Amino acid sequence: xxxxxxxxxxxxxxxxxxxxxxxxxxxxxxxxxxxxxxxxxxxxxxxxxxxxxxxxxxxxxxxxxxxxxxxxxxxxxxxxxxxxxxxxxxxxxxxxxxxxxxxxxxxxxxxxxxxxxxxxxxxxxxxxxxxxxxxxxxxxxxxxxxxxxxxxxxxxxxxxxxxxxxxxxxxxxxxxxxxxxxxxxxxxxxxxxxxxxxxxxxxxxxxxxxxxxxxxxxxxxxxxxxxxxxxx
Amino acid sequence: xxxxxxxxxxxxxxxxxxxxxxxxxxxxxxxxxxxxxxxxxxxxxxxxxxxxxxxxxxxxxxxxxxxxxxxxxxxxxxxxxxxxxxxxxxxxxxxxxxxxxxxxxxxxxxxxxxxxxxxxxxxxxxxxxxxxxxxxxxxxxxxxxxxxxxxxxxxxxxxxxxxxxxxxxxxxxxxxxxxxxxxxxxxxxxxxxxxxxxxxxxxxxxxxxxxxxxxxxxxxxxxxxxxxxxxxxxxxxxxxxxxxxxxxxxxxxxxxxxxxxxxxxxxxxxxxxxxxxxxxxxxxxxxxxxxxxxxxxxxxxxxxxxxxxxxxxxxxxxxxxxxxxxxxxxxxxxxxxxxxxxxxxxxxxxxxxxxxxxxxxxxxxxxxxxxxxxxxxxxxxxxxxxxxxxxxxxxxxxxxxxxxxxxxxxxxxxxxxxxxxxxxxxxxxxxxxxxxxxxxxxxxxxxxxxxxxxxxxxxxxxxxxxxxxxxxxxxxxxxxxxxxxxxxxxxxxxxxxxxxxxxxxxxxxxxxxxxxxxxxxxxxxxxxxxxxxxxxxxxxxxxxxxxxxxxxxxxxxxxxxxxxxxxxxxxxxxxxxxxxxxxxxxxxxxxxxxxxxxxxxxxxxxxxxxxxxxxxxxxxxxxxxxxxxxxxxxxxxxxxxxxxxxxxxxxxxxxxxxxxxxxxxxxxxxxxxxxxxxxxxxxxxxxxxxx
Numbered sequence: 001x002x003x004x005x006x007x008x009x010x011x012x013x014x015x016x017x018x019x020x021x022x023x024x025x026x027x028x029x030x031x032x033x034x035x036x037x038x039x040x041x042x043x044x045x046x047x048x049x050x051x052x053x054x055x056x057x058x059x060x061x062x063x064x065x066x067x068x069x070x071x072x073x074x075x076x077x078x079x080x081x082x083x084x085x086x087x088x089x090x091x092x093x094x095x096x097x098x099x100x101x102x103x104x105x106x107x108x109x110x111x112x113x114x115x116x117x118x119x120x121x122x123x124x125x126x127x128x129x130x131x132x133x134x135x136x137x138x139x140x141x142x143x144x145x146x147x148x149x150x151x152x153x154x155x156x157x158x159x160x161x162x163x164x165x166x167x168x169x170x171x172x173x174x175x176x177x178x179x180x181x182x183x184x185x186x187x188x189x190x191x192x193x194x195x196x197x198x199x200x201x202x203x204x205x206x207x208x209x210x211x212x213x214x215x216x217x218x219x220x221x222x223x224x225x226x227x228x229x230x231x232x
Numbered sequence: 233x234x235x236x237x238x239x240x241x242x243x244x245x246x247x248x249x250x251x252x253x254x255x256x257x258x259x260x261x262x263x264x265x266x267x268x269x270x271x272x273x274x275x276x277x278x279x280x281x282x283x284x285x286x287x288x289x290x291x292x293x294x295x296x297x298x299x300x301x302x303x304x305x306x307x308x309x310x311x312x313x314x315x316x317x318x319x320x321x322x323x324x325x326x327x328x329x330x331x332x333x334x335x336x337x338x339x340x341x342x343x344x345x346x347x348x349x350x351x352x353x354x355x356x357x358x359x360x361x362x363x364x365x366x367x368x369x370x371x372x373x374x375x376x377x378x379x380x381x382x383x384x385x386x387x388x389x390x391x392x393x394x395x396x397x398x399x400x401x402x403x404x405x406x407x408x409x410x411x412x413x414x415x416x417x418x419x420x421x422x423x424x425x426x427x428x429x430x431x432x433x434x435x436x437x438x439x440x441x442x443x444x445x446x447x448x449x450x451x452x453x454x455x456x457x458x459x460x461x462x463x464x465x466x467x468x469x470x471x472x473x474x475x476x477x478x479x480x481x482x483x484x485x486x487x488x489x490x491x492x493x494x495x496x497x498x499x500x501x502x503x504x505x506x507x508x509x510x511x512x513x514x515x516x517x518x519x520x521x522x523x524x525x526x527x528x529x530x531x532x533x534x535x536x537x538x539x540x541x542x543x544x545x546x547x548x549x550x551x552x553x554x555x556x557x558x559x560x561x562x563x564x565x566x567x568x569x570x571x572x573x574x575x576x577x578x579x580x581x582x583x584x585x586x587x588x589x590x591x592x593x594x595x596x597x598x599x600x601x602x603x604x605x606x607x608x609x610x611x612x613x614x615x616x617x618x619x620x621x622x623x624x625x626x627x628x629x630x631x632x633x634x635x636x637x638x639x640x641x642x643x644x645x646x647x648x649x650x651x652x653x654x655x656x657x658x659x660x661x662x663x664x665x666x667x668x669x670x671x672x673x674x675x676x677x678x679x680x681x682x683x684x685x686x687x688x689x690x691x692x693x694x695x696x697x698x699x700x701x702x703x704x705x706x707x708x709x710x711x712x713x714x715x716x717x718x719x720x721x722x723x724x725x726x727x728x729x730x731x732x733x734x735x736x737x738x739x740x741x742x743x744x745x746x747x748x749x750x751x752x753x754x755x756x757x758x759x760x761x762x763x764x765x766x767x768x769x770x771x772x773x774x775x776x777x778x779x780x781x782x783x784x785x786x787x788x789x790x791x792x793x794x795x796x797x798x799x800x801x802x803x804x805x806x807x808x809x810x811x812x813x814x815x816x817x818x819x820x821x822x823x824x825x826x827x828x829x830x831x832x833x834x835x836x837x838x839x840x841x842x843x844x845x846x847x848x849x850x851x852x853x854x855x856x857x858x859x860x861x862x863x864x865x866x867x868x869x870x871x872x873x874x875x876x877x878x879x880x881x882x883x884x885x886x887x888x889x890x891x892x893x894x895x896x897x898x899x900x901x902x903x904x905x906x907x908x909x910x911x912x913x914x915x916x917x918x919x920x921x922x923x
Contacts, residue, residue, distance in 0.1 A: 010817035011860070011923065013847050019819075019856040060743065061819045067866070068859035 018070030337593025489904020492585025554898030586901025759832025776835025
C-alpha cells in the first residue's frame with residue numbers, strides 16, 4: 001500500500017518507552033495555528049513510500065530497538081488520516097519483529113472505524129487533548145471536533161494504555177479552568193497513564209518562513225505558557 | 233556534598249589557590265647545567281630538587297589533603313640549542329622529550345611507602361657498585377636523591393602543618409608517603425604527593441589510572457573496621473578530585489584542560505574477574521556531584537556489563553561533563569595481546585592520559601608520537617594519479633590502490649623518523665614504576681612495553697571523499713578525475729554543481745554501505761600498515777583512530793577535499809562523522825562506525841558523538857542513551873565518548889563567556905571549560921552534528 005511520509009527519525013527520546021524510531025506521516029486535517037510541523041500539514045507533499053518500505057527502513061535498527069526495549073511511534077501530520085497505511089506499517093513490522101512496541105501520537109481526528117482499527121493494534125497512545133470543548137477546536141484548529149471526543153470516549157474504555165498530551169498555548173488553553181476541564185474529560189479511565197502539559201514549540205516560526213508561509217499564531221508569543229499541572 | 237567540600241569546591245573553582253603562587257626564573261639553573269656539562273639523569277634530579285626547594289608549604293582553609301603548587305614554572309632542563317643539536321645528530325624525541333602521557337604505577341608505592349623504595353635502591357646500588365655498572369649507579373644515586381627531595385618537602389609540610397595546628401595533616405604526613413598507607417585517607421594523601429611530584433619533575437599528561445583498583449583495599453579495610461562510611465569515603469574522594477583541579481592551570485597542554493588527569497574505572501582484574509566495585513561507584517558519584525573537568529573518567533565495559541553500570545556513566549554524560557569515555561574490554565584486551573602484551577598486563581590496561589591504551593607500570597609507550605593525515609594522503613594520491621594517467625583512464629581501484637600506497641609511504645616515513653627515539657630521564661617517576669629499581673635503569677631507557685602509537689586523522693573525511701570520487705567520477709561521470717583534482721585547489725570555483733554533488737554523495741555515519749565499505753577497507757589497511765616494523769627500543773608501532781589536535785593542525789596542509797569540505801574547514805575529531813553532514817541519527821552512526829574491525833586499530837581513538845541536551849530533559853533519557861553506548865560495545869566498538877551540548881548555549885557562551893564559566897565540553901580526549909578554549913577549537917565543536 002502506498003502512503004506519504006515526511007520523515008523517519010531514529011533515536012527519538014520523547015515518543016514512548018525506550019528509544020524509538022518515529023515515522024512522521026504526511027498530511028493533517030487540522031490547522032492548529034501553533035503547529036510546529038507545518039511541513040507535515042499538506043496531504044500532497046512529502047515522500048511516497050509503500051508500507052513495506054517504511055517497515056524495512058524501521059527494521060534496519062530492529063536489533064537496537066529490541067535490545068533497548070524501544071519501538072516505533074507513528075506521528076505526523078495526523079497518522080490516522082492514513083489509517084490503512086498506518087495499520088499496514090504496524091502489521092508489517094510486527095510480522096517480522098514482534099518484540100517492538102507500537103505507539104501513536106494522534107489528534108484523534110478520525111472516523112471511529114479508522115481510530116479503532118489502528119488503536120486496537122497499539123501498545124500505547126499519546127492522545128492530544130487541546131481543548132475540552134468544540135468551540136476551542138473550531139477557533140484554533142479549524143475542525144469540528146465531534147469525532148475527537150467520540151474517539152476519546154472509546155479510548156477510555158478500550159483498555160489500551162494512553163497518556164493525554166496537552167500542548168499549552170499562552171492565553172488560549174492554559175488557564176486553570178480549561179486545563180481542569182481537559183483533566184475531567186479523560187479522568188477516571190483505568191488505562192490512563194498520565195496527563196502531560198507541554199509547552200508549545202516556540203521555535204516553529206522559523207519553519208514557516210522556509211515554507212514561504214507566514215507564522216501568525218494569533219496569541220501572545222512573548223508570554224510563557226502555564227504548563228503547571230492542575231491535578232492536586 | 234558536605235559544606236566543607238562545597239566551600240573547597242567553590243574556592244578552588246575561583247582559583248583561591250593562585251594567591252599562594254610566585255614566579256621563579258630558572259634560567260640560572262639551566263645556565264649552570266650547560267656550563268658544568270651536567271648529564272641528563274642528574275639534571276632531572278637537580279631540577280626536581282630545586283623545584284621542591286622553591287616550593288612553600290601552603291594550605292587552603294578546611295582541607296584535609298595537603299599539597300599544592302606554589303611555583304608557577306617548572307625548570308627547563310635543556311636549552312633549545314642542546315635539543316636541536318641532538319636532533320641534528322639523528323635523535324628523535326616525542327614532543328618535549330621528557331616522560332609524558334604516562335600513568336605511573338602508583339599502587340605499589342602507596343602500599344609500601346617511599347621508604348621501602350629507598351631500601352631497594354640501597355640494596356641495588358651496592359650490587360651495581362660491586363658489578364661496576366656505572367650507568368646503574370648513576371641512575372640509582374639520582375633516584376635516591378629525588379626520593380629524598382620529595383620526602384624533604386613532605387617534612388617541611390609536616391612541620392608547617394604542626395606549627396599552624398593542623399594536627400591531622402601533620403600526623404598523616406608523618407606517616408606517608410614514607411611508609412605504606414594504612415587508611416583510605418593516607419592512601420589518597422600519598423597519591424596526591426606522588427602525582428604532584430611527577431609534575432614537579434617535569435613530566436606532563438600524568439594519568440591517575442585504575443584508582444578504584446589500587447585504592448580499594450584501603451577503602452574496604454576502613455569500611456570493615458568502621459573507620460569509614462560511604463558518606464565519609466565520598467567526602468575523602470571528593471576532596472582528592474577537587475585537588476586535581478587545583479594546579480591544573482599550570483599543567484602543560486595544547487589547550488587548557490588538556491592535562492591528562494584520567495582515571496580508569498571498572499573492567500577486569502589481572503586475573504580476569506569483574507573489577508567494578510563499590511569504590512568505582514563512589515568515584516562516579518563524586519564526579520557527578522562536583523561537575524569538574526578533572527579527573528576525567530574512563531569506564532571499562534564489556535558485553536556482560538549490566539545496563540545499570542552504563543546508566544551510572546550516562547548520568548555523568550547527562551550533566552554535560554563529556555565523560556565517561558568507555559573502553560571495550562572485549563576488543564581492547566585481545567588487541568593488546570595480539571600486539572604482544574601478556575594477558576595479565578592486557579587485562580590491567582588503563583589510558584595513558586587521553587585515550588591511548590597503556591598498562592601502568594610496565595608501559596613506556598609513546599602512544600601519540602605522530603599521526604598520518606588520511607585526508608593529506610588522499611590529496612597526494614589523487615595528484616600522483618592524475619600526473620601518471622594524463623592520457624590514459626584510471627579506475628576507482630587505481631584510486632584506492634594509490635591512496636593506500638601513499639598511506640604506506642607516510643607510515644614508512646614515520647618508522648624511519650622515529651628509528652631512534654630518546655626519552656629524557658625521570659628518576660622519580662622511575663622509582664614508582666615497576667622494575668626500574670630492579671633493572672637499575674631509568675624508565676626512559678625502556679620498560680616492558682616500548683611501543684609507539686600513531687594516530688590516523690580525518691578518517692571520515694577521507695572515506696567520504698573516496699565515496700564521492702567513486703560516485704562523481706566513476707559512476708555518474710559528472711566530472712573527470714583531473715578536473716576534480718583542480719577543483720579541490722580552488723574550493724570548487726565555478727562548479728557549484730560538483731560541490732553540491734560532492735556534499736550529496738554517501739557519507740560515513742548513515743549506515744550506508746557505499747561509504748562504510750570503504751571505511752572497512754581503510755581501517756583494515758591502516759591496522760596492518762606497520763606490521764613487522766620495530767623501533768630501536770624493541771617496540772612496535774600501534775595504529776589508532778584518534779586525532780588529538782591534528783584535526784585542526786592537519787587542515788593547514790590540505791586544500792578542499794572531494795567530500796565537499798572546503799579549505800580550512802576542520803575534520804571531525806577522532807573517529808566521528810564529518811562535520812556538517814546530514815546523518816540519520818546516532819543509531820546509524822554507531823552502526824557505521826562499528827562496521828570496521830576496530831581490534832586492528834586499538835592504539836585508541838574514540839567514536840565521538842554529540843547529543844543535544846534535550847535528550848536528558850526527561851529522567852528516562854539516561855537509560856535511553858545508556859542503551860546506545862551498550863549497543864556500540866555489543867557491536868564491537870573499541871572506545872566511545874559523548875558530548876552533551878546545545879548549539880545555542882555554545883554560541884551564547886562565545887558571546888557572553890562570563891555567563892558560562894562552568895560550561896564543560898569534550899574536546900578530543902579530555903573535557904575542558906568551553907570558554908577557556910581557543911576559538912578554532914570552540915568553532916569546531918559548534919560545527920559538530922547534534923544528534
